[in-house]
Amino acid sequence: MKIASWNVNSVKARLPHLLAFLEEAQPDVLCLQETKCPAADFPTLEAKGLGYHVETIGQRAYNGVALLSKRPAEELVCGLPGNEDDEQPRYIEASFGDVRIASVYLPNGNPVGTDKFTYKLAWMERLVDHTRNLLRHEISFVLAGDYNICPTDDDVYDPVAFRDDALCRLEARSRFRALVYLGLTDAYRVFHREPHRYTFWDYQAGRWHRDEGLRIDHLLLSPHAADRIAACDIDKRPRAKERASDHTPIWCELAV
DNA sequence: ATGGTAGCCTTGCTA
Numbered sequence: 001m002k003i004a005s006w007n008v009n010s011v012k013a014r015l016p017h018l019l020a021f022l023e024e025a026q027p028d029v030l031c032l033q034e035t036k037c038p039a040a041d042f043p044t045l046e047a048k049g050l051g052y053h054v055e056t057i058g059q060r061a062y063n064g065v066a067l068l069s070k071r072p073a074e075e076l077v078c079g080l081p082g083n084e085d086d087e088q089p090r091y092i093e094a095s096f097g098d099v100r101i102a103s104v105y106l107p108n109g110n111p112v113g114t115d116k117f118t119y120k121l122a123w124m125e126r127l128v129d130h131t132r133n134l135l136r137h138e139i140s141f142v143l144a145g146d147y148n149i150c151p152t153d154d155d156v157y158d159p160v161a162f163r164d165d166a167l168c169r170l171e172a173r174s175r176f177r178a179l180v181y182l183g184l185t186d187a188y189r190v191f192h193r194e195p196h197r198y199t200f201w202d203y204q205a206g207r208w209h210r211d212e213g214l215r216i217d218h219l220l221l222s223p224h225a226a227d228r229i230a231a232c233d234i235d236k237r238p239r240a241k242e243r244a245s246d247h248t249p250i251w252c253e254l255a256v
Numbered sequence: 257a258t259g260g261t262a263g264c265c266t267t268g269c270t271a
Contacts, residue, residue, distance in 0.1 A: 009262075009263070009271085010262090010263055010264075012263095013262085013263065013264090034263095034271085036263070036264065060264075060265095061263080061264040061265080061266090061269085061270085062264080062269085062270070062271095108270080108271060110270090110271080116270095148271095202260090202261080202271085203260085203261040203262050203271090204259085204260040204261045204262090205259085205260050205261085206260090243262090245262095246261090246262075246271080
């Protein structure tokens with residue numbers, strides 16, 4: 001079972017690249033973030049034309065997450081539990097056979113010292129609480145998405161410049177570690193130990209061409225899913241295209 | 257040099 005995650009930075013702007021990725025990579029489930037699109041406006045027919053079902057929550061201009069899948073989603077959950085007042089569409093979760101999969105768009109949190117950073121930390125604590133509940137079921141699950149966290153300095157092209165960025169601050173990293181310490185596995189690090197491998201390159205200042213990026217998109221596996229991990233990699237090809245997203249897909253393969 | 261780029265459809269916000 002192939003599971004991929006991609007922050008597309010507008011599903012409408014990225015539609016040709018999205019369809020090309022589905023055709024070429026053939027993921028069983030693709031988790032999207034930053035669709036920037038209400039559910040009613042999502043290009044569902046185009047995805048359906050390639051054999052994919054769509055579940056999505058979204059809004060105009062900001063946020064938005066989706067699950068595209070070859071088999072229909074079951075037991076759909078829209079929104080991260082823990083705060084009924086939080087209306088930002090950043091979390092969608094469903095089951096696909098015996099694997100439960102979430103598309104996660106964790107708040108960026110910049111600038112530090114504002115309510116944006118407070119919101120990020122509170123959101124992460126809700127994710128930790130929710131993950132603790134998921135673990136009780138003792139099933140295979142994958143939390144896939146844009147975490148807006150560089151877990152270590154090895155995941156940043158310039159750790160000094162990013163030391164006080166919301167993506168690297170201790171308060172954010174410690175909550176990411178709390179998530180991992182519940183028993184989750186960073187799928188990429190099972191197969192790749194080398195530093196400076198990235199999933200995001202800023203549009204500005206020629207970051208892509210200089211390979212100056214961040215590793216902020218992650219596939220976190222439950223213990224049962226980690227037992228089944230067969231492969232994981234970052235697919236840099238979509239980032240090299242014209243009119244690319246600033247993120248590129250990451251994928252993993254779970255043994256059936 | 258507090259810039260630079262992209263997407264939203266605003267004339268600024270978010271990343």
